[in-house]
Amino acid sequence: MSLDAGQAGQGTPRKRADSVRNEQVLLAAAAAVFVASGVDAPVREIAGKAGVGVGTIYRHFPTRADLIIAVYRHQVDACAEAGPALLADTESPHSALGQWIDLFVEFLVTKHGLAAALQNDRDGFDALHSYFVDRLVPVCAHLLEAAVAAGEIDPDIGAYELMRGVGNLCAGGGMDARYDADRLVKLLIRGLARPALPKG
Amino acid sequence: MSLDAGQAGQGTPRKRADSVRNEQVLLAAAAAVFVASGVDAPVREIAGKAGVGVGTIYRHFPTRADLIIAVYRHQVDACAEAGPALLADTESPHSALGQWIDLFVEFLVTKHGLAAALQNDRDGFDALHSYFVDRLVPVCAHLLEAAVAAGEIDPDIGAYELMRGVGNLCAGGGMDARYDADRLVKLLIRGLARPALPKG
DNA sequence: AGTCAAACGGAGCAACGTTCCTTTTAGTAA
């Protein structure tokens, strides 16, 4: 529980310059490799691209999940924050939910293998899984509750389950022209709607 | 294009006894290991369980996909054949489709990692993918067409896409009590239904 | 029995994740 983050202390310097530099370099290299070869690219490839040894990667990011989280943290946060905004700006909560899910899908489908890694509870990926769950499920739950309160959907599904289902639909597929995750997700969201509900 | 399968020929014996025996042993061992450790259990584990060398596995089943297909062929065929039967026995084609998808889901969720392997186009798994697609997509297409013809659903989705979506929903999840693939699939099927279409 | 090709076994290779220990180096003090 020390405050040793940053160089605030006046005693011994808590963080070396090369360390922070390497961390930045690693994040950039990982981001580049992830788009080129997917999130399960070999560790050595990332290390090579960053010009560091593999040990350096593991020191900064003990598990692959930590690295992935660090790379995508900003985008995940942006997605999470868009939820309440959407709910405030949109007439129908069900529509807001749909738009928010669209955002999530758009994020996922552009990251090779991210959705696949996400559904992988095993390995050391549970940290990744937990991060996404902790960050996004509450937002989804909020939208879901609003839609239920508005009587637009049945409360027969949980936020976790919905997010997970959407994630799964986005997994795989890759560059298969016959498979459009977005269309299936929209169908799923439609299936959520209360049957025969033109307006009330 | 020789007829050398079986021992029908009267010339040289086309198939050795130990070969056919080993093939049976391997299938049994693989089936056992698949339920215990999932479909991506190490090759050596299967070989060990069967009491043969790894070379023997690769001679009988050049790719892992071949082995998986051989193990589950019967069940996949049964599922495929159930399609027309269901359509004949059920009033509503949409209902028949739902029941058939249920069968498929039930099959998938009991096989650890099968659905995950299925959505993996890369690796050598395209043979597995192709087998399932070739065997089941036509059946699904048949049911889908019937439902469209009956005016129960919109023709805005292809059989391949639907099967793939269902498969993806069944992937992952594992033994997570919070995630029920079946419920999500049912929602998806419901989303397929024509929205508020009393008659035209 | 003798023959021989089919079938077998498993050592061996390459690629991967991960750890561990030696070497380098940034930051501080003399």
Add this chain to the structure above:
DNA sequence: TTACTAAAAGGAACGTTGCTCCGTTTGACT
């Protein structure tokens, strides 16, 4: 400027995997 030290780095090395390759075994037919 030089000397010191702990943090950081680098990469060899280990265990595990999929898969191949070749010397050995063995079933089947003469």
